[in-house]
Amino acid sequence: MKRRDLIKKLEAAGYKMERNGDHTIYEKEGCRPLQVPNHREINDNTAKAILKVAGLK
Numbered sequence: 001m002k003r004r005d006l007i008k009k010l011e012a013a014g015y016k017m018e019r020n021g022d023h024t025i026y027e028k029e030g031c032r033p034l035q036v037p038n039h040r041e042i043n044d045n046t047a048k049a050i051l052k053v054a055g056l057k
Contacts, residue, residue, distance in 0.1 A: 001047040003040055010034065013056055031055075 007026075015026040015034065023035040034050055036042070042050075051057040 001042050001044060003036065003038075003042055006036060006042060006047050006050065009051065009056060010036070010054060013054060015054065028054075 007024075010026050013028070015028045015031075018025045018027045018033065020038075023037055025033050025035055027033045032053070034054060036050065037046065048057060
């Protein structure tokens with residue numbers, strides 16, 4: 001999955017970027033922070049795991 005597609009889904013769900021480093025951290029009030037790797041393509045299993053933690057899948 002492309003990183004920008006994953007970020008669009010997270011932002012549509014109310015997550016906002018908090019800080020950027022080796023990974024970009026997205027936070028939403030009442031939810032745990034999510035780490036998104038800084039790669040153009042994110043492994044499908046990793047993307048599914050991030051979406052699952054976000055409650056989107």
